[in-house]
Amino acid sequence: MKLTIKDIARIANVSPTTVSRVMNGKTEYVTQETQERVLKVIEETNYQPNQIARSLVTRETRTIGLVLPDIRNPFFTELSRGIEDYANQLGYFVILCNTDHKSEKEIQYISLLKDKYIDGLIVVSSLENPISHIKKITTENTPIVLIDHKANDEEINCVYFNNYQGGYLATKHLIDLGHKNIGCITGPLHVQSAVERFNGYKDALRDNNISFKDEFIFQGNYRYEDGIESAKYYKSIGVTSIFASNDLMALGANQKLAELGVKIPEDISIVGLDNITPIGISDSFLTTINQPFYEMGKTACSLLLDQLKGLIQTNKNIQFDATLVLGKSTAHPKK
Amino acid sequence: MKLTIKDIARIANVSPTTVSRVMNGKTEYVTQETQERVLKVIEETNYQPNQIARSLVTRETRTIGLVLPDIRNPFFTELSRGIEDYANQLGYFVILCNTDHKSEKEIQYISLLKDKYIDGLIVVSSLENPISHIKKITTENTPIVLIDHKANDEEINCVYFNNYQGGYLATKHLIDLGHKNIGCITGPLHVQSAVERFNGYKDALRDNNISFKDEFIFQGNYRYEDGIESAKYYKSIGVTSIFASNDLMALGANQKLAELGVKIPEDISIVGLDNITPIGISDSFLTTINQPFYEMGKTACSLLLDQLKGLIQTNKNIQFDATLVLGKSTAHPKK
DNA sequence: CTGTTAGCGCGTTCAA
DNA sequence: TTGAACGCGCTAACAG
Numbered sequence: 001m002k003l004t005i006k007d008i009a010r011i012a013n014v015s016p017t018t019v020s021r022v023m024n025g026k027t028e029y030v031t032q033e034t035q036e037r038v039l040k041v042i043e044e045t046n047y048q049p050n051q052i053a054r055s056l057v058t059r060e061t062r063t064i065g066l067v068l069p070d071i072r073n074p075f076f077t078e079l080s081r082g083i084e085d086y087a088n089q090l091g092y093f094v095i096l097c098n099t100d101h102k103s104e105k106e107i108q109y110i111s112l113l114k115d116k117y118i119d120g121l122i123v124v125s126s127l128e129n130p131i132s133h134i135k136k137i138t139t140e141n142t143p144i145v146l147i148d149h150k151a152n153d154e155e156i157n158c159v160y161f162n163n164y165q166g167g168y169l170a171t172k173h174l175i176d177l178g179h180k181n182i183g184c185i186t187g188p189l190h191v192q193s194a195v196e197r198f199n200g201y202k203d204a205l206r207d208n209n210i211s212f213k214d215e216f217i218f219q220g221n222y223r224y225e226d227g228i229e230s231a232k233y234y235k236s237i238g239v240t241s242i243f244a245s246n247d248l249m250a251l252g253a254n255q256k257l258a259e260l261g262v263k264i265p266e267d268i269s270i271v272g273l274d275n276i277t278p279i280g281i282s283d284s285f286l287t288t289i290n291q292p293f294y295e296m297g298k299t300a301c302s303l304l305l306d307q308l309k310g311l312i313q314t315n316k317n318i319q320f321d322a323t324l325v326l327g328k329s330t331a332h333p334k335k
Numbered sequence: 336m337k338l339t340i341k342d343i344a345r346i347a348n349v350s351p352t353t354v355s356r357v358m359n360g361k362t363e364y365v366t367q368e369t370q371e372r373v374l375k376v377i378e379e380t381n382y383q384p385n386q387i388a389r390s391l392v393t394r395e396t397r398t399i400g401l402v403l404p405d406i407r408n409p410f411f412t413e414l415s416r417g418i419e420d421y422a423n424q425l426g427y428f429v430i431l432c433n434t435d436h437k438s439e440k441e442i443q444y445i446s447l448l449k450d451k452y453i454d455g456l457i458v459v460s461s462l463e464n465p466i467s468h469i470k471k472i473t474t475e476n477t478p479i480v481l482i483d484h485k486a487n488d489e490e491i492n493c494v495y496f497n498n499y500q501g502g503y504l505a506t507k508h509l510i511d512l513g514h515k516n517i518g519c520i521t522g523p524l525h526v527q528s529a530v531e532r533f534n535g536y537k538d539a540l541r542d543n544n545i546s547f548k549d550e551f552i553f554q555g556n557y558r559y560e561d562g563i564e565s566a567k568y569y570k571s572i573g574v575t576s577i578f579a580s581n582d583l584m585a586l587g588a589n590q591k592l593a594e595l596g597v598k599i600p601e602d603i604s605i606v607g608l609d610n611i612t613p614i615g616i617s618d619s620f621l622t623t624i625n626q627p628f629y630e631m632g633k634t635a636c637s638l639l640l641d642q643l644k645g646l647i648q649t650n651k652n653i654q655f656d657a658t659l660v661l662g663k664s665t666a667h668p669k670k
Numbered sequence: 671c672t673g674t675t676a677g678c679g680c681g682t683t684c685a686a
Numbered sequence: 687t688t689g690a691a692c693g694c695g696c697t698a699a700c701a702g
Contacts, residue, residue: 004695015673020697029671051452052396053695055387057678063430072416077407084406084433093430093448095398098419113428117386339679350689355681364687388679391694 003047012041023049063093064304065113068124068147069101074276075293076124079147082297083122090305092119101126111137120304124148131156143307145300148193154315157307159300163193166289166322167200167245170271173287173324174241175208178332179269183216183239185230185249194222197245197273220249227252235260240268240333247272247288254286254329265331275325287327292320338382347376358384398428399639400448403459403482404436409611410628411459414482417632418457425640427454436461446472455639459483466491478642480635483528489650492642494635498528501624501657502535502580505606508622508659509576510543513667514604518551518574520565520584529557532580532608555584562587570595575603575668582607582623589621589664600666610660622662627655 009016014034021030022038041047055061066083068076084094095118099106106126113121120143127133130149135156138144145157174182184201187194205212218233220226227249234242235257244250250272254264262268272288299318306312344351349369356365357373376382390396401418403411419429430453434441441461448456455478462468465484470491473479480492509517519536522529540547553568555561562584569577570592579585585607589599597603607623634653641647 005697006695016696017673017698018671021672024697031671034672048449050391050695052387052390053678054697055678056385056391056680056695057697059678061387070416071406071419072412077412080431081405081407081433084431088432088444093432093452095428096415096419096431097423097428098416109423114383117428340681341679351680352682352689353687356688359681366687369687385679388694389681391679391696392681394694 002050003045005049008038008041008045008047011045012038014038060119060308061117062091063095063118064120064122064301065095065097065110065118066122067097067099067106067109067113069126070098071096075274075291078276078293079124079297079300082294082299083301084297086298086301087305092305099126103127107133107137110134114138114142118142120144120308122147122300122304143304145304147296147300150192150319151315151317154317157300157303157315158317159296159303159320160318161193161291161296161320162322163196164200164203166273166291167197167243168204169200169322169324170243170273170289171201171204172208173271173330174243174269175204175210177241177269177330179241180210180333181216181239181241182210183218183230183234183237183242185218185220185227185242185244185253187220187222187245189219194245201243220245222246222248224248224252227254228256231256231260231262234268235262241330242268242270244270244272247274247276247286250286250288250329265329266334269330269333271330273322284325284327285329287330288325290323290325296320337385338380340384343373343376343380343382346380347373349373395454396452397426398430398453399455399457399636400430400432400445400453401457402432402434402441402444402448404461405433406431410609410626413628414459414632414635417629417634418636419632421633421636422640427640434461438462442468442472445469449473449477453477455479455643457482457635457639478639480639482631482635485527485654486650486652489652492635492638492650493652494631494638494655495653496528496626496631496655497657498531499535499538501608501626502532502578503539504535504657504659505578505608505624506536506539507543508606508665509578509604510539510545512576512604512665514576515545515668516551516574516576517545518553518565518569518572518577520553520555520562520577520579520588522555522557522580524554529580536578555580557581557583559583559587562589563591566591566595566597569603570597576665577603577605579605579607582609582611582621585621585623585664600664601669604665604668606665608657619660619662620664622665623660625658625660631655 005016005019008019019038022035027035064087066080071077071080087094097109103126122145124147130146131151145159147159149158150160151158171182186198189195202212215237216239218230227244231253242253244253250270254270257264257268264270272286275288275290340351340354343354353369354373357370362370399422401415406412406415422429432444438461457480459482465481466486469479480494482494484493485495486493506517521533524530537547550572551574553565562579566588577588579588585605589605592599592603599605607621610623610625
């Protein structure tokens with residue numbers, strides 16, 4: 001049979017309250033003596049308080065919910081470790097929910113997790129209008145952090161990556177190497193991040209007096225296969241370099257181009273974006289733009305816990321910078 | 336302010352007990368009429384019962400703990416999705432804890448999660464003697480499933496992969512292709528799975544009258560880098576094929592051998608084990624042995640939940656079979 | 671400094 | 687068929 005606070009109290013010859021006080025460090029009003037006596041009993045009996053009962057009265061579960069599309073996606077794996085490491089360090093547990101990019105699943109999970117079960121919520125949303133949706137199903141007082149989304153004003157806490165800067169830096173790198181014919185594999189252009197990356201590409205060209213050419217654009221969908229598909233096209237039109245809007249497509253293009261006998265980077269330079277480090281690819285092969293997933297997760301979690309503890313009141317928008325990671329997939333164009 | 340069962344009772348003009356009965360489907364003794372009235376109020380007020388309070392009396396949290404070394408490892412990512420999909424489908428949440436292969440962290444997590452917070456536990460242990468350790472910190476009645484471990488008798492529920500068969504099949508495949516000089520990159524031989532895979536290799540040779548040669552063995556540590564390191568050695572001693580005890584090492588060896596000008600599979604065939612499908616590697620390149628991570632997770636979870644619900648009493652050991660997955664990294668040896 | 675009382679929000683007797 | 691009373695194990699308010 002499990003021991004309760006009453007048992008400990010009886011054995012230590014004190015009241016349950018005193019035991020509670022000792023456990024919770026409210027030791028200011030407890031004699032050194034009784035304190036030691038209680039601690040000894042707790043130690044000896046290996047007593048652990050019932051968290052459920054405790055939560056019922058304190059109204060905190062020390063558990064946060066993490067809702068994301070799919071943990072198998074390397075971004076989210078890394079992100080989740082950032083979140084979990086931070087949370088666990090502060091004594092919080094993390095409940096993980098995969099939505100598979102489905103709105104119904106996302107809404108259902110959030111609704112289930114809601115304010116009764118968790119202290120806070122971190123969401124990588126797949127909804128069209130996440131803020132209004134999520135605010136509808138959660139209550140005022142549930143702290144929330146949105147990842148990969150940017151809010152207006154201080155509606156909600158947001159942590160996101162500067163996608164525009166990512167596209168800009170990637171393209172600028174190619175320009176700096178001397179490239180003028182620069183292809184761009186875009187992401188799905190109904191998605192914000194893809195548009196921003198694309199805008200970065202366009203502005204980098206403009207700022208360096210290189211004219212934008214429609215035929216250099218290949219619309220992809222962020223998938224490895226899109227990179228594969230683009231390869232034949234780019235080989236045929238003769239660009240000297242390619243900016244792929246994410247690493248998956250960059251690697252796909254690289255793979256297929258190599259198969260087609262195109263030398264990377266001698267014939268065509270490739271730069272990606274995200275800096276996922278897939279197993280089995282020699283490190284530092286791909287030149288890319290780093291997106292600090294782990295750090296973003298950590299920051300999201302710290303933002304959440306700070307709010308939870310009342311350390312901050314206002315919501316924040318925190319943007320993470322893009323940085324260039326040099327690899328072996330880019331070089332000067334051939335003369 | 337949050338609504339409680341009392342509020343609903345008052346609004347519907349019944350007692351809290353009746354509301355409780357309606358919510359829990361104990362409707363046998365409730366008039367159709369009152370039932371509808373209560374349901375209507377619940378609907379209108381969007382009332383959701385407090386799970387904490389409920390858990391305090393029912394003694395179930397509908398939450399399970401998942402303790403594993405590192406979610407970033409593709410095996411565990413896949414495994415966790417198998418577990419989560421199954422759990423969520425049945426209305427359970429999953430709390431994820433990464434131990435980074437550290438015994439202290441593992442013990443600490445399990446101890447924290449313990450029987451008060453969760454209904455059951457799934458563990459991929461890094462402990463030397465997981466069963467005795469884990470049984471010590473958990474109580475009798477906490478259902479537990481161990482993954483990647485095999486128990487004697489019915490001490491505990493276990494789900495594991497037939498590593499021996501994996502090593503055997505991989506080696507047999509090379510033999511069937513006509514190879515006689517077959518290298519083996521082993522895993523860390525203080526780990527059970529590595530020993531079993533190695534034994535599979537040895538027995539496959541023996542059963543086919545190929546003598547075991549010490550110089551064909553390269554001891555690795557399951558890391559990509561070990562594969563890289565082994566390449567030079569294998570090139571120098573002139574094997575025609577290599578069985579790598581996991582895919583990571585297989586891919587490492589492949590990478591380095593290619594750089595050294597060795598053609599795969601013409602000069603050297605490579606077969607791996609695990610069937611992880613790393614992003615950026617063309618699908619089906621590597622010939623390997625499939626380990627069904629997702630299925631194993633699902634099975635582990637179903638085992639746990641069955642036990643939770645009292646559907647099964649005895650503990651089970653469930654073994655998963657190895658299957659060959661043909662890729663492009665193996666071929667007949669040159670004459 | 672310590673203990674008594676009350677109550678968190680539910681499910682579960684037991685009596686009506 | 688319904689409801690009043692009790693208790694799950696704990697913390698908080700108030701006395702002493």
